[in-house]
Amino acid sequence: MIRYIILRLIYTIVVIFGVSILVFIVTHVIGNPVNTMLPLQATDAERMALTHELGLDKPILIQLWDFLQSIIRLDFGNSWWQQVPALGIVLKRIPATLVLVVSAFALALVIALLLGILAAYKPGTLIDRLITNLSLVGICFPPFWVALMLILFFSVQMGWFYTSGYGTLKHAVLPVLTLSFIPAAHLVQIIRSSVAEQLNSQYITTARAKGVKEIVILFNHALKNAANAIATMFGFDFGRYLAGEAAAVEVVFGWPGIGTLIVDTIGKQDFPLLQAEVFTVALVICIINLITDISYGFFDPTIKY
Amino acid sequence: MREKEISNYSNYKECGKKEESSKQINLYKRILFRFKGNGIALIAFIILIFIMFISFTAPLIAPYDPAKSDIMQRLKPPTLTSPLKGGFPHFLGTDQQGRDVLTRLMYGGRVSMGVAFTVVLISGLIGITIGIISGYYGGWVDLFLMRLVDISSSFPGLLIALTFVMVLGPSQVNLTLALLMVGWMVHARMARSQVLTVRETTMVEACRTIGCSKPRIFVTHIFPNILSPMITIYVLEMAHMIMAEANMSFLGYGIQPPASSWGLMIGDGRQYITNAWWLVVFPGIAIAMTVLCLSIIGNWIKDEFNPIKSDREY
Numbered sequence: 048m049i050r051y052i053i054l055r056l057i058y059t060i061v062v063i064f065g066v067s068i069l070v071f072i073v074t075h076v077i078g079n080p081v082n083t084m085l086p087l088q089a090t091d092a093e094r095m096a097l098t099h100e101l102g103l104d105k106p107i108l109i110q111l112w113d114f115l116q117s118i119i120r121l122d123f124g125n126s127w128w129q130q131v132p133a134l135g136i137v138l139k140r141i142p143a144t145l146v147l148v149v150s151a152f153a154l155a156l157v158i159a160l161l162l163g164i165l166a167a168y169k170p171g172t173l174i175d176r177l178i179t180n181l182s183l184v185g186i187c188f189p190p191f192w193v194a195l196m197l198i199l200f201f202s203v204q205m206g207w208f209y210t211s212g213y214g215t216l217k218h219a220v221l222p223v224l225t226l227s228f229i230p231a232a233h234l235v236q237i238i239r240s241s242v243a244e245q246l247n248s249q250y251i252t253t254a255r256a257k258g259v260k261e262i263v264i265l266f267n268h269a270l271k272n273a274a275n276a277i278a279t280m281f282g283f284d285f286g287r288y289l290a291g292e293a294a295a296v297e298v299v300f301g302w303p304g305i306g307t308l309i310v311d312t313i314g315k316q317d318f319p320l321l322q323a324e325v326f327t328v329a330l331v332i333c334i335i336n337l338i339t340d341i342s343y344g345f346f347d348p349t350i351k352y
Numbered sequence: 353m354r355e356k357e358i359s360n361y362s363n364y365k366e367c368g369k370k371e372e373s374s375k376q377i378n379l380y381k382r383i384l385f386r387f388k389g390n391g392i393a394l395i396a397f398i399i400l401i402f403i404m405f406i407s408f409t410a411p412l413i414a415p416y417d418p419a420k421s422d423i424m425q426r427l428k429p430p431t432l433t434s435p436l437k438g439g440f441p442h443f444l445g446t447d448q449q450g451r452d453v454l455t456r457l458m459y460g461g462r463v464s465m466g467v468a469f470t471v472v473l474i475s476g477l478i479g480i481t482i483g484i485i486s487g488y489y490g491g492w493v494d495l496f497l498m499r500l501v502d503i504s505s506s507f508p509g510l511l512i513a514l515t516f517v518m519v520l521g522p523s524q525v526n527l528t529l530a531l532l533m534v535g536w537m538v539h540a541r542m543a544r545s546q547v548l549t550v551r552e553t554t555m556v557e558a559c560r561t562i563g564c565s566k567p568r569i570f571v572t573h574i575f576p577n578i579l580s581p582m583i584t585i586y587v588l589e590m591a592h593m594i595m596a597e598a599n600m601s602f603l604g605y606g607i608q609p610p611a612s613s614w615g616l617m618i619g620d621g622r623q624y625i626t627n628a629w630w631l632v633v634f635p636g637i638a639i640a641m642t643v644l645c646l647s648i649i650g651n652w653i654k655d656e657f658n659p660i661k662s663d664r665e666y
Contacts, residue, residue, distance in 0.1 A: 062503050074519055183651075187591075187644040189598050192618055192636035195625055203626050283506075292508045295599055299622070309511060310603055313518040321515065332506055 059333040066329045123323040128315040133323035144304030148288045151226035158231045163238025185232035191295035194225040211301035222300045230284045237280045241273035274346040282339030290328040393652035400645040407461030415440035418459040419610040421449035427628045445630040460612040468593035471531045479539020487547030501537045509534035517605045527606045546578035584654045591646035
């Protein structure tokens with residue numbers, strides 16, 4: 048177990064370096080930030096001065112070496128946009144996204160467990176078809192559009208919640224609802240198919256023959272054995288959403304999370320900030336993946352590391 | 353043989369069928385089931401063809417100019433009556449510059465589906481090539497390529513695409529390039545897994561024995577055999593790419609005005625949402641309809657051409 052975790056941590060480090068170098072190559076070899084940072088009528092001398100100031104006139108390998116050292120020191124330099132250390136800006140945005148994504152996924156999991164198990168328990172019935180089709184349709188709506196529709200209905204028509212902002216529960220209801228939509232649909236599908244598969248197997252028939260209560264069969268037997276598939280889906284979606292996949296929704300609600308920051312960074316062409324974001328995002332995803340993998344052993348004791 | 357039948361049967365049961373003991377009822381229900389599946393897929397197919405037709409013939413049938421603004425007609429709600437100076441009624445209303453929403457929806461579909469189709473076509477070719485090489489040769493080539501795919505596919509596609517657009521500057525071509533960078537991996541992984549099974553068949557072994565060249569094996573023997581699962585991925589990825597395009601354009605880093613795309617229309621209409629709901633509602637429905645039709649067709653192809661299920665009728 049310990050050996051497995053250590054191996055995975057080494058893998059994580061490789062991934063983070065790999066992704067960071069990839070982003071470095073893309074940003075430093077293909078693009079030139081000086082052109083976008085200065086106005087069009089800037090003179091050559093001004094361009095040279097800025098290039099020198101940003102350290103972009105050094106040979107590319109020296110820049111890469113400096114950059115790799117900066118990852119190890121966890122110091123990505125000052126953001127060009129805000130003139131403060133870049134990593135600090137990114138870390139400050141994490142709590143907002145964390146609150147949003149954790150509550151959205153908690154809601155999604157509760158909904159998906161109820162609907163998914165219900166559908167799996169009565170396969171082929173009207174209720175199963177309804178739930179399955181609903182989850183198929185649910186994935187087809189763009190989340191940012193759902194966000195706008197919810198605003199239109201609950202904030203503009205009803206006036207129940209705030210249209211945007213961050214702070215109170217009234218601000219959080221609509222973003223959480225929007226973000227829980229797609230994970231819930233994914234989870235319903237995976238819970239339905241994996242629980243139904245378990246319910247078809249022979250140990251369930253044995254349990255029924257022994258007279259075990261249906262509720263125990265569903266939750267203790269079927270659900271626990273289906274948990275690995277569910278955990279895989281959950282971990283995958285959770286990591287992506289924490290890593291800014293939900294940027295458009297955060298932008299719609301003016302939520303000060305990682306997603307909004309990424310969109311702003313792209314607009315400002317802020318390389319150090321982007322590097323810090325990529326580092327954080329890669330780290331978060333690796334940690335979530337590690338937790339998901341370890342959780343397999345918890346659900347299924349036959350898995351050994 | 354018997355065991356195979358049983359496993360087919362239980363597979364079949366998963367599709368939401370009740371267990372029936374009589375074989376004849378079974379056959380009847382199977383045909384009905386297949387027909388029913390076809391029915392929904394057929395409707396989805398017809399709707400999709402309709403949306404595509406309207407989008408691609410937009411310059412011929414659109415009632416207005418998509419880029420010409422008319423300030424007198426701005427933010428008019430959907431109506432069936434013609435505007436005062438005559439002309440086609442604004443069925444879906446007008447936007448903040450007085451442009452007809454229906455017209456822009458048609459032109460937007462052209463762009464949205466054009467981008468998605470280009471991305472899927474090219475990334476599919478790249479993905480299949482990489483997948484075949486990776487799956488057939490194995491070894492360190494495979495290890496390297498698949499680790500690359502693993503790393504980048506656990507990474508949010510949006511961030512990769514945004515990084516590319518940030519460096520290259522937002523435009524339709526660059527958006528297509530950025531989505532290509534994100535899109536090829538799904539195809540590569542799927543193609544590789546298919547090649548791994550096809551590679552071991554006696555057919556390919558026979559080809560090797562009689563001395564077929566590697567390109568010949570790849571193109572005439574492996575490629576046709578992995579094609580049908582790849583088509584499923586093509587259709588589903590198309591839906592995925594329409595979503596991704598909408599997302600990028602919505603954030604302002606995709607299609608640039610005055611061109612229109614469904615995502616961009618939602619993004620532009622967002623600030624007028626309190627008094628002009630039609631700017632946002634209709635493009636969203638267009639996206640959802642297209643994506644829904646594509647995923648229904650994709651799932652139908654997956655079931656219909658699944659080699660395990662295809663021998664269910666004999």
